[in-house]
Amino acid sequence: xxxxxxxxxxxxxxxxxxxxxxxxxxxxxxxxxxxxxxxxxxxxxxxxxxxxxxxxxxxxxxxxxxxxxxxxxxxxxxxxxxxxxxxxxxxxxxxxxxxxxxxxxxxxxxxxxxxxxxxxxxxxxxxxxxxxxxxxxxxxxxxxxxxxxxxxxxxxxxxxxxxxxxxxxxxxxxxxxxxxxxxxxxxxxxxxxxxxxxxxxxxxxxxxxxxxxxxxxxxxxxxxxxxxxxxxxxxxxxxxxxxxxxxxxxxxxxxxxxxxxxxxxxxxxxxxxxxxxxxxxxxxxxxxxxxxxxxxxxxxxxxxxxxxxxxxxxxxxxxxxxxxxxxxxxxxxxxxxxxxxxxxxxxxxxxxxxxxxxxxxxxxxxxxxxxxxxxxxxxxxxxxxxx
Numbered sequence: 001x002x003x004x005x006x007x008x009x010x011x012x013x014x015x016x017x018x019x020x021x022x023x024x025x026x027x028x029x030x031x032x033x034x035x036x037x038x039x040x041x042x043x044x045x046x047x048x049x050x051x052x053x054x055x056x057x058x059x060x061x062x063x064x065x066x067x068x069x070x071x072x073x074x075x076x077x078x079x080x081x082x083x084x085x086x087x088x089x090x091x092x093x094x095x096x097x098x099x100x101x102x103x104x105x106x107x108x109x110x111x112x113x114x115x116x117x118x119x120x121x122x123x124x125x126x127x128x129x130x131x132x133x134x135x136x137x138x139x140x141x142x143x144x145x146x147x148x149x150x151x152x153x154x155x156x157x158x159x160x161x162x163x164x165x166x167x168x169x170x171x172x173x174x175x176x177x178x179x180x181x182x183x184x185x186x187x188x189x190x191x192x193x194x195x196x197x198x199x200x201x202x203x204x205x206x207x208x209x210x211x212x213x214x215x216x217x218x219x220x221x222x223x224x225x226x227x228x229x230x231x232x233x234x235x236x237x238x239x240x241x242x243x244x245x246x247x248x249x250x251x252x253x254x255x256x257x258x259x260x261x262x263x264x265x266x267x268x269x270x271x272x273x274x275x276x277x278x279x280x281x282x283x284x285x286x287x288x289x290x291x292x293x294x295x296x297x298x299x300x301x302x303x304x305x306x307x308x309x310x311x312x313x314x315x316x317x318x319x320x321x322x323x324x325x326x327x328x329x330x331x332x333x334x335x336x337x338x339x340x341x342x343x344x345x346x347x348x349x350x351x352x353x354x355x356x357x358x359x360x361x362x363x364x365x366x367x368x369x370x371x372x373x374x375x376x377x378x379x380x381x382x383x384x385x386x387x
Contacts, residue, residue: 001208001257008251010146014173014244016236019050019136023058025170029132030090034083036065036104037095042138045180051095051136063087065107068096071153071160071273071280072103074118080107081117084131094135094168097189098142101135102150105165108133121152121161130166138177140243141189141281143196143250145171153274158353159360160274162266173247175239183230187338188281190226190242193249194219195284199263200255202292202305202371208257215254216312218245223313226338264370265291268379271357276349285340289332290385295372296324302372344386354383 013021026033033055042048055062063083068076083089084107094104106121108130113120120128127148137145144150148167153160181189201215221241228238248254268291269283296306303324310316310327318326336342344350358379361367367374374382 002205002259004256006253006256008146008167010168010171012146012171012173012247014247015240016174016176018172018174019054021170021172022051022054022134022136025134025172026055026060026091026093027058029134029169031060032088032090033060033062034065034080034087034089034092034104034107035062035095036068036080036092036100036107038066038068038070038097038100040066041180042095045138045177047095047136047138047177051093055093061087063089068100068103069153070099071277072099072106072151074121074152074154076103077106077110077117077121077152080104081110084111089131091132091134094133095138097137097139098144101133101137101144101168102142102152104133104135105130105144105148105150105168106152106163107131109165118154121154121163122159124163126164127167128165132169133166134170134172135168136172136174136177137243139181139185139189140175140178140239140246141192143193143246143248145173146247146251149250151270153277155274155277158274158356160270162270171247173243175236175243178239178243179234181233183233183339185279186229186233186242187226187335187340188279188285189246190222190281190338191285191288191335191340192281193242193246194222195265195281195288196249197254198288199261199266200258201309202302203255203258203261204371205258211254211256211258212308214248218249218254219313221245223334226334230338260369262367262370264367264374267361267367268357268382271361272344272349275353275357276347278347278349282340282347285335286342286344286386287382289328289335290382292328292331293325294378294382294385295374296328298378299372305371344383349387351384351387354380358383
């Protein structure tokens, strides 16, 4: 087991009706609030009116930033920083899914950053000085409500990069706010949750048992509750469990004590989103089974982890060689039954940028320390296997 550090300073209010904590959560930081959200779904479900009602009753001064993209762009970060400086914002309130929260983390840090904001996104740094951030979560997927990371896109140069900025001070997670999430986005969000687990679970570390059992429990919870949420969108038990595992999956907890992997599927998917602006979870669902089959073939010594995955997550039995393959097939079938597109061709994506995407995903030989090390040529083959 490797050494690790536990540091999650976010206070998380979970459950129905926790919006009543919003006034107190904001009040300690000041009166000037940047209210940030995406395409307007919070207005359709009445959450916008609820939030603005609380802000008005509390005497807060509100500046709005709307239209944050599903793959948040550097332009939104720049606009948010401009609004914060012009209006002397004390605290940012992000209402939405992971994309909105990611964007607001970068905005919060960008207010104090000296230099170009894309430089902030692209350069390596730790946690930055930032405005306080409070969020109200409306989509179970990225786990951004409980970590410091954020992913920002620059479509002018076809780059989508993850970095760390700041932790939310407070996250309000009410599962009822996810009732209206479409079946497509619910399935894509769950694929994202599961990918956050796969990226750390498929590690060479064999003696971090608690981390492995937590990871397997999260995967089994996703497998149990996604079909229920798709069939019964307002099933509180299903929505609550999916929201809870989303927060834990990307918190770092399931990777405690484990050797890092570089998160190969995320590295590859960020290229797809940077070039084609696709739904992140869909890209991950397409890539993951192909990556699994590729690395199993390239290095059969990793089969033990796939055997464990098949046994402990899917409850399968049989000889090891059969199990390793069967676990991957079970995952692919699970995504397919959730109506997630399972080829890039279905998304209108061809080979035209494969070489460029592969080279950028592996820049600096980035994936040399993955569970099974990947070369740029390996990544090209995985992309082509997804067509």
